[in-house]
Amino acid sequence: MTSESENMMISCFDFWKDGKTLEEGSEEWKEMSMKVREACESNGFFLLRCDDEVNSIEELFKSVKTLFHLPQQTKEQHKSPTPFSSFSVHKFMNTVYECFAIDDVLLSTSVENFTNLMWPQGNPNFCEVLKGMNLKMTGISSLVLKMIVEGYGLPKHYISDVENMKSCTQIRLNMYNTDPNKGASNGHTDKDTLTVLCQNEVQGLQMLSKSGKWFDVEIPQNCFVVIVGDALKAWSNGRLHAATHRVMMNGEKERFTFGNFVAPKDEMKIEVPGELVDDKIHPLRYRPFHYGEFINHFVSTRNHNAVDVFAGI
Numbered sequence: 155m156t157s158e159s160e161n162m163m164i165s166c167f168d169f170w171k172d173g174k175t176l177e178e179g180s181e182e183w184k185e186m187s188m189k190v191r192e193a194c195e196s197n198g199f200f201l202l203r204c205d206d207e208v209n210s211i212e213e214l215f216k217s218v219k220t221l222f223h224l225p226q227q228t229k230e231q232h233k234s235p236t237p238f239s240s241f242s243v244h245k246f247m248n249t250v251y252e253c254f255a256i257d258d259v260l261l262s263t264s265v266e267n268f269t270n271l272m273w274p275q276g277n278p279n280f281c282e283v284l285k286g287m288n289l290k291m292t293g294i295s296s297l298v299l300k301m302i303v304e305g306y307g308l309p310k311h312y313i314s315d316v317e318n319m320k321s322c323t324q325i326r327l328n329m330y331n332t333d334p335n336k337g338a339s340n341g342h343t344d345k346d347t348l349t350v351l352c353q354n355e356v357q358g359l360q361m362l363s364k365s366g367k368w369f370d371v372e373i374p375q376n377c378f379v380v381i382v383g384d385a386l387k388a389w390s391n392g393r394l395h396a397a398t399h400r401v402m403m404n405g406e407k408e409r410f411t412f413g414n415f416v417a418p419k420d421e422m423k424i425e426v427p428g429e430l431v432d433d434k435i436h437p438l439r440y441r442p443f444h445y446g447e448f449i450n451h452f453v454s455t456r457n458h459n460a461v462d463v464f465a466g467i
């Protein structure tokens with residue numbers, strides 16, 4: 155299914171059939187893999203329909219709302235040595251945007267520790283809801299990465315390569331408050347491998363097309379957005395597009411989003427598969443690099459185009 159928004163076709167896929175995931179290796183799986191690759195090449199993102207998750211998404215945002223409505227001083231207790239992970243408040247004109255990140259979510263204790271910091275008396279429901287959604291989203295990243303290997307017709311051993319590109323998982327929780335002064339958050343590409351995002355019913359995500367035009371991405375209540383990050387773009391020799399995106403705050407209602415960001419370990423060497431390079435159309439565009447060095451470069455320069463500056467040939 156596709157829908158036309160301005161002059162961009164936004165792909166919306168469904169990986170599930172009769173409650174089951176498409177069977178890996180089946181004709182339908184292969185067909186879907188081609189479509190996923192094409193969408194990631196042309197737009198750098200797509201919508202993924204998950205009808206079974208509508209109730210979980212609703213449940214999730216009830217929990218997320220209670221978190222952001224805690225006293226400011228409670229939220230400020232969430233501090234992390236990882237850049238951009240501590241609780242932070244950003245102002246765009248008069249609109250406030252608040253954000254938390256939880257690192258290493260796959261470690262069983264990180265969501266628990268975060269929950270206990272926010273609710274010393276405990277909040278098992280919050281913890282379970284977050285962990286459940288994180289698991290779902292990590293599974294989606296795994297599927298998409300395998301589909302990309304399939305979509306390029308790469309040998310199967312590259313599956314372990316892309317699996318390594320999702321060794322670290324971070325959750326980000328965002329809140330955009332209500333204020334009649336509309337404003338946009340900073341446009342950026344995600345520095346990770348792949349981002350899976352969902353939101354409450356308030357729209358606001360915008361993507362920059364390759365031709366340089368911002369357009370709205372309406373996310374239906376039964377959909378996630380899957381966004382290609384810089385690490386995957388570099389691995390694919392720049393064939394996959396890391397879409398620049400931002401949030402246009404409309405100020406009528408609070409907007410909450412929940413994102414799952416998968417990334418390589420710092421020590422992973424990202425290297426373009428030889429099969430994605432040829433002399434004529436696809437000469438090598440990125441030198442091999444360690445993910446952690448790229449992130450250090452980005453943190454110190456905040457360069458929007460960090461991956462190309464750091465590793466581009």
Ligand SMILES: O=C(O)CCC(=O)C(=O)O
Pocket residue numbers: 326328344351353358359399400401411413
């Ligand atoms: O909140 C959104 O819709 C986008 C958030 C985002 O781009 C991010 O956290 O990297």
Ligand SMILES: [Fe+2]
Pocket residue numbers: 342343344399
């Ligand atoms: Fe982002």
